[in-house]
Amino acid sequence: MTITVAIHSSKGGTGKTSIAVNLAVAFASEGLDTCLIDMDLRGPSLCTIFKQTPRFWINDFLSGKCTINDTLNDMKKKVKSSGHLYLSYSNPDITQIRELVGKDRAWQASALKALMNVKKDLAQKDIDIIMIDTSPGMEYESINAVAASDIVLVVQNDTDACNYCTEQLINGVYSLLDKKYAIIDNMCHFNCLENIENSRYGAAIIASIPCMCDVPMRSKKEILVLTDPEHQFSKSILRIKHWIEKMQ
Template sequence: MKTVAIYSSKGGVGKTATAVNLAYAASVSGQRTLLCDMDSQGAASYYFRIKAKKKFNSDKLLDGDIARNIRGTDFSGLDLLPAHFSFRNLDLALNELSKKKRRQALAKLFAPFAEEYDILFLDCPPNLTLLSENIIEAADILVCPVVPTTLSLIALEQLLKLFKKLNADRNKIIAFFSMVERRKSMHLATMDKYSKYPLFLKTFIPYLAEIEKMGILRQPVGATARQSPAARQYEKLWQEVLQRGEPV
């Protein structure tokens, strides 16, 4: 099972849209896919019209009570572990574990699903915490959406510093430009400057109405408009992520 985390310490960069649409693209290609909504806001869960069971919470998650809380989506081959509001306390719960266990907790929790799924996606909250360290440890690939603006680039720099601090494999990180508006000269100039770095993928995701409408239609863009520019870009993005992520 390949674990792909969609992560940035900055909010509003398109993490959840990326996680939902890449998970959908993976499932359509025939890969058994599990999307885990790690963000207490539950945006990915909302897109799939799924709520966590009332008794499911952060403590149950860390206790390994996962299998019976995984729900099937409306799409074949794509399952979801929905978020719970208590996930906002995951860092506190992780901190209560022993030092040897706390950084690898997520990796151990999902290890039993290695035979059941081909791809595990983690839709991650925007923070730089103990949970972030767990995500880095668990991920085979860490996909970082970057809006072509200064603050978003700073968030990427912070991620690189965290990898260095943890002595983690920087080759796990893959960045791509998200929410790109070609009419903005700053976006174009930023992409021109940074797209030359090997860290960045060639594929970018434009700022498109189809993606914004996900909040209304509550489905991946490929499910409602398979031939739309947005759907095609997410499919291209997933193929490039796969290509760059080999071998794991």
């Protein structure tokens, strides 16, 4: 059964993409056919991380110019995973981002329908896990991604603004759309080992990842879950992965 997981946050810069990339690689390394879609259409980063220029972008699919299969780039050989790792990139070109900002509600409704169909299309391709990296907050694209997902992982930093907005998203979006959801505390500054909470705003906290300067530095060149599985960040990723597997 194909499962769709959206990685979302109330604010930017919480580490969504790092978590999404490492999670996708962890699933693929274990032999699961995985697809990671960059739906952060206003701030794309996946193509920069993997240094690829695809023939078709996810933007093309959402505009009805190609199929979802046309946008997929298999990275199985590059990451040496036993399962397929398909990446669907968002176009970082500023003209594309400008065009997106001008899209009307009818286009967004059509994009939601297209995203909902992605699951059916990828299930036919025997994909086990679809991960969607979203833009932060209440952007249309991110709420579309949430609506098209089975599970939402909300990544948050320990700031009052982030806490308040996360609570708003849980009560005003995830619950209303009947989603399963959980919180990932990232870049925590308290001593995680002594202050672990089990839940917040009715959502399970499935990982509390401490703030470690080497994570953003090393993530520029490597995927930690592959190169350093004993790293605390990698271990947290595996904990999140196990939680998703249990939800299946």
